[in-house]
Amino acid sequence: MPDVSDARERFRQTFGGGGEIGVVSVPGRVNLIGEHIDYHGLPVLPMAIRRYVRVAFRARQDRLIRAVSVAPYGPREFEWTPELAPAAPGDWQNYLRAAAQLVTGGACFSLPIMFGGVTGKPKHAPPGSEMPMGIDAAIVSDLPAAAGLASSSALLVAFTLALLRSNGYTPTFEELMRVLPDGEQFVGTRGGAMDHAAVLASEPGCASLIGFEPLSVRPVPIPDDWGFLVAHSLQTAEKSGDAREAYNARRRAGTTALQRLGFPSYRMAIRDRSFAQLEDLASEENLNSIEEQDSFLHVAGEALRVKAAVSAMERRDPSDFGDLLLKSHASLRDRLKVSSSALDRLVEVAMESGATGARLTGAGFGGCVVIFGPKRDLPALRSRLIDRYYSGRPDFQEDRHLIDAEPGPGVLSEEKHATPHP
Numbered sequence: 001m002p003d004v005s006d007a008r009e010r011f012r013q014t015f016g017g018g019g020e021i022g023v024v025s026v027p028g029r030v031n032l033i034g035e036h037i038d039y040h041g042l043p044v045l046p047m048a049i050r051r052y053v054r055v056a057f058r059a060r061q062d063r064l065i066r067a068v069s070v071a072p073y074g075p076r077e078f079e080w081t082p083e084l085a086p087a088a089p090g091d092w093q094n095y096l097r098a099a100a101q102l103v104t105g106g107a108c109f110s111l112p113i114m115f116g117g118v119t120g121k122p123k124h125a126p127p128g129s130e131m132p133m134g135i136d137a138a139i140v141s142d143l144p145a146a147a148g149l150a151s152s153s154a155l156l157v158a159f160t161l162a163l164l165r166s167n168g169y170t171p172t173f174e175e176l177m178r179v180l181p182d183g184e185q186f187v188g189t190r191g192g193a194m195d196h197a198a199v200l201a202s203e204p205g206c207a208s209l210i211g212f213e214p215l216s217v218r219p220v221p222i223p224d225d226w227g228f229l230v231a232h233s234l235q236t237a238e239k240s241g242d243a244r245e246a247y248n249a250r251r252r253a254g255t256t257a258l259q260r261l262g263f264p265s266y267r268m269a270i271r272d273r274s275f276a277q278l279e280d281l282a283s284e285e286n287l288n289s290i291e292e293q294d295s296f297l298h299v300a301g302e303a304l305r306v307k308a309a310v311s312a313m314e315r316r317d318p319s320d321f322g323d324l325l326l327k328s329h330a331s332l333r334d335r336l337k338v339s340s341s342a343l344d345r346l347v348e349v350a351m352e353s354g355a356t357g358a359r360l361t362g363a364g365f366g367g368c369v370v371i372f373g374p375k376r377d378l379p380a381l382r383s384r385l386i387d388r389y390y391s392g393r394p395d396f397q398e399d400r401h402l403i404d405a406e407p408g409p410g411v412l413s414e415e416k417h418a419t420p421h422p
Contacts, residue, residue, distance in 0.1 A: 002142055010138040011137075015066075019059075021056055022057050023057075024055045024057070025158070030149060033305055033309045033328050034306040035332055042299065043210060044306060045210075045309055047198070047222070048199055049408055052142060055159055055162045058166070063080040063134045064077065065077065065080050069140075094187045095184075096159050098186035098187060132163065133167060135163060148362015150362075156180065157180060157199055173200055176200060177197060199411060203219040204408055208220070226374070229378060229381065229404060230403040230405045231350065231401070236367070246365065253291045257282070257293070257296035260286065270304065279297065282297050308324055319356065329360055343364070350385065354373065357371075357373075385402065386398070386402070
């Protein structure tokens with residue numbers, strides 16, 4: 001598992017020693033429940049996990065950005081200009097370019113310019129310059145990519161923090177959340193703010209009930225005897241390239257359905273209504289297509305499940321919590337149609353192996369399943385999953401594909417409490 005020292009060593013091997021080498025470590029997150037609803041302004045319940053994207057960096061005296069990562073992600077280099085254009089679709093450097101563009105503003109986003117406009121000139125900039133200086137960076141990670149664990153958001157957050165800190169500025173949570181949710185639009189996806197809030201502000205031992213409009217993060221303590229595994233289906237869940245249109249289509253259908261029903265927001269649509277009443281609203285008379293009906297009912301139903309899941313966690317009721325996970329998966333599979341045969345099979349095997357609940361986590365189309373059960377039973381559950389799902393799979397790597405998901409702190413929470421990384 002690469003740690004802070006590994007990140008620095010990779011940096012020195014590539015760029016040499018000397019100078020101050022900083023490291024930013026940003027965790028992944030697993031969304032326990034509340035899928036495909038954050039971008040509709042509805043609360044979600046993720047938790048940060050103790051797997052990290054780590055960026056070792058050193059300030060340069062010019063505007064060049066150079067970065068290396070692990071295979072299959074080759075080295076990347078580009079000039080930091082005020083208005084960066086994206087690289088080819090699917091190229092991982094687009095997350096680096098997005099971070100640079102967020103810092104300086106520009107034509108891609110209607111954001112205040114952080115340097116010059118908000119924070120003043122960066123300390124490394126030459127006299128009269130409003131542009132920050134570039135960095136050299138080495139990226140290491142034990143967070144699986146394209147798995148629904150927010151690896152892309154963790155990379156965006158980590159690289160944004162590296163660029164800001166190398167130029168002498170330490171941003172607040174509020175400043176970051178004003179700009180980060182727009183970052184992945186540079187890559188071509190339209191997600192919500194959940195990932196960034198979770199990896200920044202989660203508290204150890206807690207899930208985070210993240211609300212929007214206005215943004216809020218409330219820690220929800222997880223009972224000590226509850227345990228979670230994150231199991232990879234071994235089917236990648238790309239959100240850039242070919243999968244992005246399918247991902248974005250789900251958002252469009254949900255938005256169109258809301259508009260046809262005449263509600264200004266989903267919060268207004270579900271207020272004081274039962275799910276049966278919501279089903280009546282989503283009738284063929286009111287919505288034009290099955291896709292719109294299904295999208296509306298998933299979003300509305302998932303919001304109700306999040307509320308019930310928080311209640312179950314606070315009441316320490318594992319049976320109710322597990323049942324809500326299964327209902328969430330069924331809705332993602334049957335209504336939103338973002339599951340896959342591999343994800344469905346993994347949920348089935350988990351339940352046959354003694355789990356209390358399970359569901360796909362992340363955008364879907366592959367990636368991971370979150371599995372819930374008594375903490376004392378996780379070792380036996382892990383063994384059964386290896387025997388029943390992963391046996392005979394040469395691409396299976398236990399340390400990357402079957403993770404004990406201990407609820408950890410976000411990067412700002414960890415630094416605030418000065419908690420060392422494992």
